[in-house]
Amino acid sequence: MSESLSVQPLQKDDLDFLYQMRVNSDVMDYWFEEPYASKAQMIKSYEANLERDTHRSFILYYGEVRVGFLGLFDIDWRHRHAEFAIMIDPAFQGNGYATCATELMVDYGFYQLNLHKLFLFVAKSNDKAVYIYEKVGFEREGVLKQHFFINGQYCDAIMMAMLRENN
Template sequence: MRDTLHLRPLEKEDLEFIYKMRTNPNVMDYWCDEPYTTMDKLRKSYEAGHDSDSHRQFILYHSKEKVGYLGLFDIDARHRNAEFAIMIDPAQQGKGYATDATRLIVEYGFNQLNLRKLFLFVVNINEKAVHIYQKVGFQMEGELKKHFFVDGSYHDASIMSLFREDYVN
C-alpha cells in the first residue's frame, strides 16, 4: 500500500477537509483538543503559518483520495528535532494508512530536513496509535500522569520519540 500513498503540502483548498476532522469530537479527543474551530480561524491560522519554517503540514493521499493530515511541528533547526502529529479521516480509519503515513513523514523529517529526533504525545488509552508508533520504531520516553482530559476524565499520556540512528525502514 505504501506505494499508493503520497504526501502533498497543505494548500488553502484543503482547509475544508481539515475542518471536518477538527470539528469531529472523536478525532479531536485524541489530538487532546476540543472539537471547536471555525473556517475563518482555520484560514487565519493557515495564512499566518504559510511562510513559517517551523512546521511542515501535509495532506495524505491514497491514489487520488484525501485520507489524512499530518505534519512536523515546532521544527527546531538548532537541536534538529520536531513534534510529529497525524490525523486520519474517520471514514478512512482501519485501512492501514497510519503506519505507512508515519513512515513517510519520518523519512521526510530525517532525509529532507536532516532532523535527528522526532517526538510525539499520545494518550495511553489510544492503544492503536501507541501500537502503530512502536511498529515504526518510536519508543516510550516518558509518561505524563493524568495529563489530558478526554471524554470526561483525565488520562495518562506518553512522550514517544524516534532517533534517526534507530530508524529502520
C-alpha cells in the same frame, strides 16, 4: 500500499477537508484539543503558517482521495527535533494508512529536513496508535500523568520518540 499513498503540502483548498476532522470530537480527542474551529480561524492559521519555518503540514492521499492530515510541528532547527502528529479521517481508519504515512513522515523528517529526533504524545489508552508508533520505531520515553482532559476525565499520555540513528 505505500505506492498508493502520497503526501502533498497543505493547500488552502484542503481546508474544507481538514475542517471536517477538526470539528469531530472522535478525532480531536486524540489531538488533545477541543473539537472547535471556525473556517475563518483555520484560514488565518493557515496563512500565518505560510510565513513560519517551524511547521510542515501535509494532506495524505490514497490515490486522488484525501484520507488524512499529518505534519511536523515546532521544528527546532538548532536542536534538530520536531513533534509529529497525524489524523486519519474516520471513514478511512483501519486500512493501514497511519503506519505507511508515519513511515513517510519519518523519512521526510530525517532525510529531507535532516532532523535528529521526532517525538509525539499519545493517549496511554490509545492502544492502536501506540502499537503503530512502536511498529514504525518510536520508543516510549515517559508517561505524563493525568496530562490531558478527554471525555470528562484526566488521562495519562505517553511521550514517544525516535532518533535518526535508530532508524
